[in-house]
Amino acid sequence: xxxxxxxxxxxxxxxxxxxxxxxxxxxxxxxxxxxxxxxxxxxxxxxxxxxxxxxxxxxxxxxxxxxxxxxxxxxxxxxxxxxxxxxxxxxxxxxxxxxxxxxxxxxxxxxxxxxxxxxxxxxxxxxxxxxxxxxxxxxxxxxxxxxxxxxxxxxxxxxxxxxxxxxxxxxxxxxxxxxxxxxxxxxxxxxxxxxxxxxxxxxxxxxxxxxxxxxxxxxxxxxxxxxxxxxxxxxxxxxxxxxxxxxxxxxxxxxxxxxxxxxxxxxxxxxxxxxxxxxxxxxxxxxxxxxxxx
Numbered sequence: 001x002x003x004x005x006x007x008x009x010x011x012x013x014x015x016x017x018x019x020x021x022x023x024x025x026x027x028x029x030x031x032x033x034x035x036x037x038x039x040x041x042x043x044x045x046x047x048x049x050x051x052x053x054x055x056x057x058x059x060x061x062x063x064x065x066x067x068x069x070x071x072x073x074x075x076x077x078x079x080x081x082x083x084x085x086x087x088x089x090x091x092x093x094x095x096x097x098x099x100x101x102x103x104x105x106x107x108x109x110x111x112x113x114x115x116x117x118x119x120x121x122x123x124x125x126x127x128x129x130x131x132x133x134x135x136x137x138x139x140x141x142x143x144x145x146x147x148x149x150x151x152x153x154x155x156x157x158x159x160x161x162x163x164x165x166x167x168x169x170x171x172x173x174x175x176x177x178x179x180x181x182x183x184x185x186x187x188x189x190x191x192x193x194x195x196x197x198x199x200x201x202x203x204x205x206x207x208x209x210x211x212x213x214x215x216x217x218x219x220x221x222x223x224x225x226x227x228x229x230x231x232x233x234x235x236x237x238x239x240x241x242x243x244x245x246x247x248x249x250x251x252x253x254x255x256x257x258x259x260x261x262x263x264x265x266x267x268x269x270x271x272x273x274x275x276x277x278x279x280x281x282x283x284x285x286x287x288x289x290x291x292x293x294x
Contacts, residue, residue, distance in 0.1 A: 006100060007100055008079045008082050010070060011023070011035045012065075012066045014039050014214075015214075017041075020035055020044075020087055023091065028096075029052070031054060033054055034058065034076055035057045036060065036072050037059050039063075065168075065172060065221075066086075067169075067170040081100065083096065089154050089201070095196055095197075098196045099112060099196055103156065110164075110188040111157060111188075112191050113125070113190070113193070115193065116197060117197040117198060117200075123151070125148070126147075141195060148184065161183065171225070172218060173226065174226055220273070220276035228286075230242055247274065247278075250270060
């Protein structure tokens, strides 16, 4: 199989223009790329599609968030594999080809993900990891781990996994954990390769002039999504028990900053975290959206 034609790279983006340009410039032009651009920037779409013929930019009617962006990309891909990604990843042609080669040799799985280049603080998975029994010699070099959950939104799906799709209530955060949780119910397999590694520019996907909007959005949705994940997959009471200490800690932190800090941005971010948590606790929709200032 021609690896270049067997995979589509899908990016969920919001004013990540510098990263998307970098990726499109560096990636082999034989790879198909789909960018779901939530900034609604039609000029960006025109420029990218003109310069890079292998790239399609889809602009939804509104900012739909990461989970729905991935679903849009999955539905518009025609290849055997779909690689889901955020723009703040440093990916290479070799790494993508390694993923395809590993997938072709592994065969029976739903998700295959790389690990972080620097795993001193983080791995790209949480939960249990399982020792592989009788690993075929042809894939030993990829140092595979069978895992419960992929932690971040960079992973490759097989055609089998594409039928499940992401829960579109998640705007940011926890969408991949939830996706893996659903796959686990059907005994589907997820793997991480310790050989294939990508560098992650943490929380650097948005162009700098929109960084405050990005930080506020992340702060709000982190707690909304986390509570929703616990409520959906366990129970409302379980989620509430998890979040009462978190909420109390945030309230105390906000009070301390209110009286002792002159940095308004810190207060805004803590307030966004509190509001996101309260909105989820009171079963409100994830309504907070960044917007482009005129």
